[in-house]
Amino acid sequence: MLLKAEKITKQFLRESRNTNQFCAVQETDFTLEAGSFAILTGRSGSGKSTFLHMLSGLMTPTSGRVLIQEKEIYSLSDKDLSAFRNQHIGVIPQGQSALYSLNVLENICLPYTLYHKNAHQEEALALMEQLEIAHLQAAYPSELSGGELRRMAIARAFLRKPELILADEPTSDLDDENTKIVFAFLQKAAREGAAVLAVTHETDVSQFADKVFCMKAGVLTEQNSL
Amino acid sequence: MKLANSLPVRNLKGKPVRTAVLLLLTTLLTLTVFGGTLMIISLKTGLHSLESRLGADIMVVPYEATTKSNLETIVLQGATGYFYMDNEKYQKIASCEGIGQISAQFFLASASSGCCSLSVQIIGFDPDTDFTITPWIKKSYAQNLQKFDIVVGNDLNAFVGDTLTFYGVDCHVAAKLDKTGTSFDTAVFTNSETIKALIQSSVDKNMNEFKNINPDAVVSCVLINVAEGYTVEEVLNDINIHVKKVKAIQTKDMISGVSDSLSGIADIISLLIAVVWIAGIIILLLAFTMSVNERKKEFAVLRMLGASQRKLAAMVMQEALLVCLLGSLLGIGLxxxxxxxxxxxxxxxxxxPFLLPSAGQMLTDTIAAVLVSVLSGGIAVSASAFRISRMDTALILRGEN
Known part of the structure; x- marks a missing residue:
């Protein structure tokens, strides 16, 4: 078992009515095996991204535990959790996530450079080849299209060969062709041993996944198994 | 990883306009702190230099020859002028109670000379009794001055070995004095034998305001250090009461005007430094806050990629300190x-009086200015660094914060 969430919940205070608590994610159990690709769908505001961020170590659950490789990640110090995320979790966030002062190759190598490690440029270039953006290595993010930026973020998430990939709407605002490239890449990563969970609104990508989950008003349900 | 390729440096390079504005702010901040402090120190060094050059407790001058302000312009501001009193006054002053050291000086203003675009003040001293000028001259010229030897102030365009002619008398430049930052930098010094010859020549050429004076029978002023067991006031009053037609002045009083002006200017500069420093910190605080707000998504991405809270805060701090360090060096250079x-x-x-401090003092001022600038940057950015380390990464990544 690579990823295991036990009875996790997330509640927020509504700022306008601060006595009123809003439950974004109801008590949820979730597991994800190495080598499997799961898709999480649901309407906007259903709690998908909150759930994903709790799994990635970026948002502490109100209750419950998240274990990755049997390590309870929220019991780690910030320093250890950050280092753990850097090494074992690849996160692809919503929207653009480039650092505009760095070129594409430098952006992709960031997980290494953050820890003063020698950037593995050859591995980065290989990933860029697979994602068809190798020719853009010296370009700056401001010169890239939305699809190219998204593929750059994917390459960056995969650079350290993390065991867990968490993607938050990786294909929003992408055309069909780019969407297929991205999901095929995620599927391939799962086939090579990674555990992949992608939050998406796309309805026709379930063909790529091993499992499809749906989140509705903070309640997670498994829809089918392929 | 080399500093030039580190993330903070790349961030600074990647936003040249933002970096340039921050750099300009810190440069101006350091320029004010460093330049202002150096000016205050230079003024104080100049005053100290003037005090040590005057080097006597009391100066006695002929009463009719001067009002206090005239005397100040001659002694303190480098204006040329001369006045004489009978040698007999010197003897009477010497016989007063409480005299420790006493020496006469002789003044003459040159009409013109090859060295100078303006007339210069010539000051003669008696090498046998002098206690103010000789110790200072000895630093530049260890031997005794011969007849027609002169020593020139640092600002005069004359050098050792040159010959300057005053009232038709050729004088040999034996030494050039170190800079004092006072009116003495534009004066010429010589022994009493030489200046008496020059005074005689000026009289002979009918170019001296005092007609028919006998240089051997006059002095311009008398400098006194009081003996132990006496106060300056006691001796000064004794002279003023018992010696007619002279005015005894406490040298400390004479430079009190200079000291007051200096104190006023130093206060203004200090106030300016304080205002600029506080304003600089506030502006830097706002600039760093705006900069960090604008980059929240960037920091959230770094956090997502595994940057710890401490690492992010350190990165923001490093950027600020690098800017402040570079800005402070530019400010100091300027x-x-x-x-x-x-x-x-x-x-x-x-x-x-204005005398730049020693290299050691300047180095200390430089280090202090760099520290003040870097510390100011550190203070200004600390709130932003703290805020960044506590931000809600997940919400920012979703574009909700």
């Missing part, structure tokens, strides 16, 4: 570029 070549002009504009 300050030196202004103060070193133009210190003469500043002295003339302020009309106060």
């Amino acid at each position: 300050g030196l570029l202004i103060l070193l070549p133009f210190n003469q002009l500043i002295e003339e504009l302020l009309n106060l």
Whole structure:
């Protein structure tokens, strides 16, 4: 078992009515095996991204535990959790996530450079080849299209060969062709041993996944198994 | 990883306009702190130099020859002028109670000379009794001055070995004095034998305001250090009461005007430094806050990629400190570029003694200015660094914060 969430919940205070608590994610159990690709769908505001961020170590659950490789990640110090995320979790966030002062190759190598490690440029270039953006290595993010930026973020998430990939709407605002490239890449990563969970609104990508989950008003349900 | 390729440096390079504005702010902050402090120190060094050059407790001058302000312009501001009193006054003053050291000086203003565009003040002293000028001259010229030997102030365009002619008398430049930052930098010094010859020549050529004076029978002023067991006031009053037609002045009083002006200017500069420093910190605080707000998504991405809270705060802090360090070096360089070549002009504009401090003191001032600037940057960015380390990464990544 690579990823295991036990009875996790997330509640927020509504700022306008601060006595009123809003439950974004109801008590949820979730597991994800190495080598499997799961898709999480649901309407906007259903709690998908909150759930994903709790799994990635970026948002502490109100209750419950998240274990990755049997390590309870929220019991780690910030320093250890950050280092753990850097090494074992690849996160692809919503929207653009480039650092505009760095070129594409430098952006992709960031997980290494953050820890003063020698950037593995050859591995980065290989990933860029697979994602068809190798020719853009010296370009700056401001010169890239939305699809190219998204593929750059994917390459960056995969650079350290993390065991867990968490993607938050990786294909929003992408055309069909780019969407297929991205999901095929995620599927391939799962086939090579990674555990992949992608939050998406796309309805026709379930063909790529091993499992499809749906989140509705903070309640997670498994829809089918392929 | 080399500093030039580190993330903070790349971030600074990647936003050249933002970096340039921050750099300009810190440069101006350091320029004010460093330049202002150096000016205050230079004024104080100049005053100290003037005090040590005057080197006597009391100066006695002929009563009718001067009002206090005239005397000040001659002694303190480098104006040329001369006055004489009978040698007999010197003897009477010497016989007063409480005299420790006593020596006469002789003044003459040159009409013109090859060295100078303006007339210069010639000051003669008695090598046998002098206790103010000789110790100072000895630093530049260890031997005794011979007849027609002169020592020139640092600002005069004359060098050792040159011959300057005053009232038709050729004088040999034996030494050039170190810079004092006072009116003495534009004066010429010689022994009593030489100046008496020059005074005689000026009289002979009918160019002296005092007609038919006998140089051997006059002195211009008498300098006194009081003996132990007496106060300056006691001796000063004794002279003023018992010696007619002279005025005994406490040298400390004479430079009190200079000291007051200096204190006023130092206060203004100190206030300016304080205002600029506080304003600089506030502006830097706002600039760093705006910069960090604008980059929240960038920091959230770094956090997502595994940057710890401490690492992010350190990165923001490093960027600020790098900017402040570079800005402070630029500010110091600019300050030196202004103060070193133009210190003469500043002295003339302020009309106060102005002497740049020693290299050691300047180095101390430089280090202090760098520390103040870097510390200011550190203070200004600390709130932003703390805020960044506590931000809600998940919400920012979703574009909700």
